[in-house]
Structure formats: C-alpha cells, structure tokens
Amino acid sequence: MKKETPLTLSQLKTIWGKDWDFFVEKIIPNCFCHTCKEVVTIVDFKIAVNDLNDVILEGKCAVCGDPVNRYTETGENEEYVGRIKKVLREKKK
C-alpha cells in the first residue's frame, strides 16, 4: 500500500515557498476532469504527500463537482524535498 501523509494548506505553502504563486496560478486551475474532458480548477481539495515526496491534491472539479486529482512531482525538486522533510519532521513532534 502506498503511504500518504496529509498536509495542511499552510504546510503546503511552506513547501512551495517562493513558488506559491506558481502553484496557485498554474497548478490549481490546471487539473484535468475526466467528466468534463477538459482542464478545470480543482476545489475543496485535500493535500497529501506520498513516499516519493510528490504532493497529491484530491478534490473536486469546479465545473461539475466530480472527483479530480492532481499529482505534482515535487519529489523531483531537491529544494521542495528538503522542505517536505522538514515539514514532516515537525509534524511528528
């Protein structure tokens, strides 16, 4: 089974750091909805990080309300991985 750890929005903000605007402008409105068959905005999303340090959003399509997931490959960026590890360490305290 895949291991996923839930994150809060403020933890996610810490992880993205100065790229937070990119996240808000380029990730959130760029999720593919399989019902609408087009790129939509994700709403009401839960945030998790998996064991590859990739951040996953699980939410709903802003248009039709069906489930939409967005996978971000933060695990490929050393800067993000460093901050993810820090956030997870602090979480355990």
Ligand SMILES: [Zn+2]
């Ligand atoms: Zn939709």
